[in-house]
Amino acid sequence: MEKNLVENPAALETQRNDDSFENIWQELKWRGLVHVSTEESALEEALAGDPITYYCGFDPTAASLHLGHLVQLLTMRRIQLAGHRPLALVGGSTGLIGDPRESGERVLNTPETVAGWVRSIQDQVRPYISFEGENAAQMVNNLDWTQGISAIEFLRDIGKYFRVGTMIKKDLVAKRLNSDEGISYTEFSYQILQGLDYLQLYREYDCTLQFGGSDQWGNITAGTELVRRVENAQVHALGTPLITNSDGTKFGKSEGNAIWLDAELCSPYTFYQFWLNQADADVIERLKVFTFRSREEIDALAREVEERPFSREAQRTLAWDVTTLVHGEEATRKVIAASEALFGKGEIAEIDEPTLRAASAELPVADLDPQSASVVEALVSTGLVSSKSEARRTVKDGGAYVNNTKVDDGETPAGSELWLHGRYLVVRRGKKNLAIVRRNGD
The missing domain is CATH 3.10.290.10 (RNA-binding S4 domain)
Structure with a gap:
């Protein structure tokens, strides 16, 4: 995996939040990144005030992150640019369990497999947030504070704060309980482990905000409730929306396959074409979520879509920005040159074999x-x-x-x-x- 990493510190240096907004909360809302949260006024006040510590978690259930994770990585960066301190949690213990899916039990991977995925995902996270400066990010692994806990300690010290009636009302748990497959105690207990993460990070780092996809809301609020019960403290939570296409279909799928951030699982050519082919009805929302373009720039591109849709200017801007962010400028230029050469506008013999191989899949x-x-x-x-x-x-x-x-x-x-x-x-x-x-x- 390491050979696919794009070390792009220059990108971090050029990223900026849009100063036309009163604060980062207002920008997050404009970009469509707020689906659900704890008390909005309190969270806005916290983000507009002195630096706080916040975290987002990534479970190693595969060797690579995908576009859903990219939403969280860029949200982490936006909040960091507002002066706050990020903790990037890669779940060495929660990855051994896996959060409940809508249908069917997850296959439990070996500890060796999960440990390898932890390292890969940690490497993938690093280029997207800054680990330098006054509000430098820190990488944490929840296996560090769970692997030494005995079953008795887990039940006595943590489990006693959770009410079964509340746990079974969580959306995914309720769906699984009402399905033919049911749900195992292993996956049922996942929310306790994630709640423990928030408690640990609150105690060790004074972390007061957790965010993630809205499908994780039940697990996220398990943490806010645990901190309230154990520490008598109010902490914040934010759920970003699950990105869908304008026709209601799931975003981030191409021919049934996830759009991965790893170049070996999804080539830069395929990645670029995915963004270039975004529908006019979707492209402006994608620019808001996946780029650091300002409101003024995005409004101008929205006018282009309305007045000159045939120019595909918004799509080309989106494809350039996101592919450069994930794979680097050199790879993006090669992809564009290859795309032009395929259609007769360049030297076709200069297209490298991996790009031709990717083109053969498209x-x-x-x-x-x-x-x-x-x-x-x-x-x-x-x-x-x-x-x-x-x-x-x-x-x-x-x-x-x-x-x-x-x-x-x-x-x-x-x-x-x-x-x-x-x-x-x-x-x-x-x-x-x-x-x-x-x-x-x-």
């Missing part, structure tokens, strides 16, 4: 034997045309291209010198209909 693709990989066969096999006769007409009319070179012989197999990286042909019909041919057996 475009129509066919695996052909190099002995029979003629243009006609390629056009038909990739679905760019419906028949060989149509393919021949396309060639005759000058509308067939291999690696951006117009072809006039549709029957002769492509020579070995044409195969990019020895494996790929880029086939195009007209200006915009693109496909990839791969050498069969590679």
